[in-house]
Amino acid sequence: MFAIFVMVLRYLFLLLLFLSIFKLIKWMIGDLQEVAPQNLKENRIVDYHVKPSPHETGDGAELVVVKSLLSELKPGDTFAAGQEVLLGRDSLCSINIAAAFASAMHARIYLKDGQYWLEDLDSTNGTFLNEIPIDKSIVLANGDKIRIGGVIFQFVRWGHEVDASN
Amino acid sequence: MISINNSKKNSSMQGKTGRHLELKLILMTGVYMMTGMLLLHLGAAGSPEPRALLIGLATVAAFLLVSFYWSLTGYHGDCLLLPITALLCSTGLVFLFRLDPAYAVRQFVWLLAGLVALVLTTRQFVNFRFLSDYKYIYALVGLIALVLPVFFGSEQGGAKSWLDLGLFSLQPSEFVKILVVLFLASFLIENKAVLSAGTRNLGCLSLPGPQEWGPLAVMWGISLLLLVFQKDLGAALIYFSTFLTMVYVATSRIFYVLFGLGLFIAGAGVCFYLFDHVRSRVETWLNPWQYIENTGYQVSQSLFAINSGGILGTGFGQGYPEYIPAVHTDFIFSAICEEMGLLGGTGIIILFMIYVFRGIKIALKTKDEFAALAASGLTALLAIQAFIIISGVTKLLPLTGITLPYISYGGSSLVANFILLGFLLNISHEAYIDI
Numbered sequence: 001m002f003a004i005f006v007m008v009l010r011y012l013f014l015l016l017l018f019l020s021i022f023k024l025i026k027w028m029i030g031d032l033q034e035v036a037p038q039n040l041k042e043n044r045i046v047d048y049h050v051k052p053s054p055h056e057t058g059d060g061a062e063l064v065v066v067k068s069l070l071s072e073l074k075p076g077d078t079f080a081a082g083q084e085v086l087l088g089r090d091s092l093c094s095i096n097i098a099a100a101f102a103s104a105m106h107a108r109i110y111l112k113d114g115q116y117w118l119e120d121l122d123s124t125n126g127t128f129l130n131e132i133p134i135d136k137s138i139v140l141a142n143g144d145k146i147r148i149g150g151v152i153f154q155f156v157r158w159g160h161e162v163d164a165s166n
Numbered sequence: 167m168i169s170i171n172n173s174k175k176n177s178s179m180q181g182k183t184g185r186h187l188e189l190k191l192i193l194m195t196g197v198y199m200m201t202g203m204l205l206l207h208l209g210a211a212g213s214p215e216p217r218a219l220l221i222g223l224a225t226v227a228a229f230l231l232v233s234f235y236w237s238l239t240g241y242h243g244d245c246l247l248l249p250i251t252a253l254l255c256s257t258g259l260v261f262l263f264r265l266d267p268a269y270a271v272r273q274f275v276w277l278l279a280g281l282v283a284l285v286l287t288t289r290q291f292v293n294f295r296f297l298s299d300y301k302y303i304y305a306l307v308g309l310i311a312l313v314l315p316v317f318f319g320s321e322q323g324g325a326k327s328w329l330d331l332g333l334f335s336l337q338p339s340e341f342v343k344i345l346v347v348l349f350l351a352s353f354l355i356e357n358k359a360v361l362s363a364g365t366r367n368l369g370c371l372s373l374p375g376p377q378e379w380g381p382l383a384v385m386w387g388i389s390l391l392l393l394v395f396q397k398d399l400g401a402a403l404i405y406f407s408t409f410l411t412m413v414y415v416a417t418s419r420i421f422y423v424l425f426g427l428g429l430f431i432a433g434a435g436v437c438f439y440l441f442d443h444v445r446s447r448v449e450t451w452l453n454p455w456q457y458i459e460n461t462g463y464q465v466s467q468s469l470f471a472i473n474s475g476g477i478l479g480t481g482f483g484q485g486y487p488e489y490i491p492a493v494h495t496d497f498i499f500s501a502i503c504e505e506m507g508l509l510g511g512t513g514i515i516i517l518f519m520i521y522v523f524r525g526i527k528i529a530l531k532t533k534d535e536f537a538a539l540a541a542s543g544l545t546a547l548l549a550i551q552a553f554i555i556i557s558g559v560t561k562l563l564p565l566t567g568i569t570l571p572y573i574s575y576g577g578s579s580l581v582a583n584f585i586l587l588g589f590l591l592n593i594s595h596e597a598y599i600d601i
């Protein structure tokens with residue numbers, strides 16, 4: 001009786017190893033099918049209406065308009081980057097680009113770990129960093145040119161060692 | 167930033183749900199390990215082992231505690247890596263108990279030390295990015311750590327790479343591996359553009375100038391020479407393959423890989439004629455049966471053991487793995503194959519494959535170049551280690567004595583691999599909390 005019990009335990013030991021592996025693989029496949037990115041976007045837009053409060057701005061970075069087809073934005077206009085800047089046609093955006101080439105929520109620039117990142121918010125016409133369309137968040141360096149349709153901004157970050165030519 | 171909370175609910179693998187899943191998977195691992203420990207307790211393998219159940223429970227509790235701590239602190243690291251590691255570690259612990267309880271008890275203590283190291287890594291180095299600023303300090307520390315055993319080291323198993331610290335001995339080369347990966351990641355990122363484009367032309371190839379590849383070559387030459395000097399061939403092979411993998415990931419130029427392989431073949435040829443221990447390794451690999459009385463004894467015993475296991479194995483505790491020398495370290499895979507058969511061996515390989523898959527996924531998911539390169543380097547490091555030793559004991563490649571990560575007995579290796587896991591988790595933590 002004891003011998004049978006031990007034998008059963010022996011095979012159970014092997015079986016349990018594989019059960020654990022199957023469980024792992026099951027969850028891994030679930031992870032692959034995850035469709036979170038789409039859902040994420042919808043939720044996000046709702047919360048963007050919160051504009052950065054003035055005291056949060058001024059980390060030593062700003063956006064300067066270099067070229068513009070619009071009368072509202074003139075070359076030389078400067079915007080502080082702060083914690084987060086939203087660019088788009090919607091009037092709620094902190095940098096309002098009132099033209100057809102811009103999507104309502106076109107792009108955003110945000111501060112993370114001491115670096116500024118540019119992200120395209122699935123815009124129709126795309127966001128260009130130094131004339132290259134971006135498809136994911138990308139770190140901004142001093143002197144980078146951001147183009148949205150007919151408006152070009154230059155990212156300026158003073159007193160920072162990162163340079164666009166690097 | 168209410169949006170962060172919202173987005174977390176959508177993804178099943180992250181945040182609270184992920185940690186919950188991790189807890190469940192670790193509990194499952196615990197059931198598996200306790201079955202093994204119960205067998206040991208009942209004396210299915212030699213004399214009954216009263217400590218087995220207690221140590222098994224303590225191990226499960228330790229893993230659960232780590233997971234619980236993470237869910238308490240809101241850590242978002244990958245939630246499959248810890249259960250995979252727990253499965254590998256518990257298999258190792260159960261088999262060490264079966265082979266030699268004295269080693270198992272020591273391994274248990276090292277395992278706890280490893281888990282502490284893991285928690286400390288995920289606490290102290292969550293913002294690992296600052297690490298990329300100190301690359302020359304790593305290069306220096308790594309070199310010192312490699313040189314020390316040459317003067318103060320003790321020789322074990324033909325390799326002079328241990329530092330005797332009285333209570334226990336330490337193998338610095340295990341820790342230097344991680345430093346090398348971090349150094350390479352930050353160095354390659356800095357010089358990526360030049361390395362992949364090249365600044366001067368040599369025939370049809372454009373090559374970077376010596377100031378870009380110089381430091382790499384110097385560091386490489388020195389560490390390889392040291393390793394040859396210390397006769398630690400396995401470690402040299404790991405370093406070199408990891409290096410090639412990372413250079414390829416950073417530059418995507420196949421030229422560097424081919425050049426590196428050429429260098430490696432040339433180096434291996436030179437070693438073959440210069441060093442007796444290298445020559446005997448290769449000859450044993452080509453035909454172990456001819457040397458079965460001396461140098462081929464280990465590999466042929468390993469092959470006998472794997473063969474006698476068959477598909478389902480002889481059953482836990484019913485094989486004769488004691489006949490293989492160094493079965494508790496390098497050859498533990500043969501013991502697993504003998505007693506759990508082809509299925510058990512395949513299970514271990516699958517676990518390593520899942521580990522590597524998660525590692526590559528972390529590298530792809532992160533948006534930062536340094537993090538991506540570090541993650542792929544760490545993953546490659548682990549994969550190459552597992553591949554080299556498994557193919558060594560199955561006679562697919564010449565044998566080089568290294569440990570099977572997380573399974574073999576070996577304190578330095580276990581703690582170093584837990585630190586490696588910590589860095590991978592930190593990188594995934596950052597990728598997951600990203601916006």
